[in-house]
Amino acid sequence: MTELADAPERTDAPEPRRIHHWIGGQAVASTSGRSGPVFNPATGVQAAAVDFASVEEVDRAVASAKAASGAWRTVSLSRRAELFFRIRELFNAHREDLAKLLTAEHGKVLSDAMGEVARGIEVIEFACGIPTLIKGSFSEQASTGIDVYSIRQPLGVVAGITPFNFPAMVPMWMWAPALACGNTFVLKPSEKDPSASILTAELLKEAGVPDGVFNVIQGDRVAVERLLEHPDVTAISFVGSTPIARSIYETGTRNGKRVQALGGAKNHMVVLPDADIDMAADAAVSAAYGSAGERCMAISVVVAVGDVADPLVSAIQERLPKIKVGDGMLPDSEMGPLVTAAHRDKVASYLDSGAEQGATLLADGRKTAPADGFFLGVSLLDHVTTEMDAYKDEIFGPVLAVVRVGTYDEALALVNENQYGNGTAIFTRDGGVARQFQFEVNVGMVGINVPIPVPVAFYSFGGWKDSLFGDRHIYGPEGIEFYTRGKVVTSRWPDPATSSVNLGFPQTR
Ligand code: NAD
Secondary structure, eight states, X not given: XXXXXXXOOBOOOSSXXXXXXXXXXXXXXXXXXXXXXXXXXXXTEEEEEEEOOOHHHHHHHHHHHHHHHHHHHHSOHHHHHHHHHHHHHHHHHTHHHHHHHXXXXXXXXXXXXXXXXXXXXXXXXXXXXXXXXXXXXXXXXXXXXXXXXXXXXXXSEEEEEOXXXXXXXXXXXXXXXXXXXXXXXXXXXXXXXXXXXXXXXXXXXXXXXXXXXXXXXXXXXXXXXXXXXXXXXXXXXXXXXXXXXXXXXXXXXXXXXXXXXXXXXXXXEEEOTTSOHHHHHHHHHHHHHGGGGOSTTOEEEEEEEGGGHHHHHHHHHHHGGGOOBSOTTXXXXXXXXXXXXXXXXXXXXXXXXXXXXXXXXXXXXXXXXXXXXXXXXOEEEESOXXXXXXXXXXXXXXXXXXXXXXXXXXXXXXXXXXXXXXXXXXXXXXXXXXXXHHHXXXXXXXXXXXXXXXXXXXXXXXXXXXXXXXXXXXXXXXXXXXXXXXXXXXXXXXXXXXOOOOOSXXXXX
């Protein structure tokens, strides 16, 4: 264990592997002349280079999706469901392959990566039910001799832009419902850990998804900006940080596209005085430091109410030295590195700013981090207040802040006044107060004695306030709505002999 300064980003590996686009059912090398490094965060060594698309390459991917669109939407629902069962089997068979790619490029420990894949597969399983999910409704004799029915149809070519922290699962949130609904798809994954996107493409091809239905375009903002303005892209799903989410929403909607843009988070866990201290401490530690805090549903703030604060902070502190930080490929590692050196350093900077602004630094992860790679050990700031940067900013690392308040009302106000509204949790034994919290809190996903309340695949995921721009949450029933548009048909089969001209507005009785 040494100081962080001993772990610079290294780019000395020979001839890195190249990660390409996937267009029209095959890998396509970029000719843009631009690329980015992909690191193994556990060693700090560059493991690969990823192509960065030119505008022409994005256009090629969209053209491929458009060309496949007509035939794909005619594939029957039963056949699409059958295909999704095959997709499910293949992803199940390759769980570990996918998880290993996540660990190698993101850094999360293998067991956590397996969890990511498992939660993504649940969305594939949900999509297997597409014949029931996409059903319309029918009203016989809505007016005399007239039937009215609603149907839902695909949008055409849709695009997904995804963050580094869930390189397999977040794309699954998008492509599984999008394809099941009959759309074709262009994915722009994070440039930090792009390999999972290519294994995904290969598995979809192997399952029998026709060429062009699923495409991957690697790259940076050049690719994103082209997708946002491309006239053949009908809808954009985005998951990432709030400033980019806001700009994607504004630009995409200005260009006439349907957009759901999920942003950042600051998730509070409120602990009431009657809570079980050990259970609350276990939950806070698990939810704050799992995946090194690089989860949009990580608990980053514990709000300790009343006299629970001292025993709770002690119980959290006791647990910290036992957490095993190390290379995610090693079986006993519980927490891996951060994704890049730059991100690690930014996260660590909040330990200094927190202390300077009056917080108490109870655990300094810089002192306990392994020497190689982009590690930061578990860190704890107590007596944090809402004016401090460590409270205001989304840190997205293994730094837990404790804010002490006197009452439930103060805790609720704190959560409701925060700019983000992704997830929150309350720990209490009082069902009445928990129900009150659920009623009053302005947050999209609420856990009651559950620290990371990511909804199961048959509900939808999404935050409020600056955690989501757009009016549809992602996956689940709202995902089906997002990737389809409604059409209502009014039909009659009258006897032509009864026909006459009538200029009056149609009446319904
Ligand atoms: P990010 O916003 O930096 O990047 C997300 C995507 O946008 C990437 O594909 C990236 O290439 C692209 N991008 C980055 N800068 C861009 C720019 N200027 N113009 C156009 N495109 C750009 O996010 P990240 O660092 O990859 O991921 C972490 C963030 O994602 C955190 O804020 C986290 O809370 C958030 N997140 C939110 C959810 C959610 O469901 N709300 C889920 C996962 C992650």
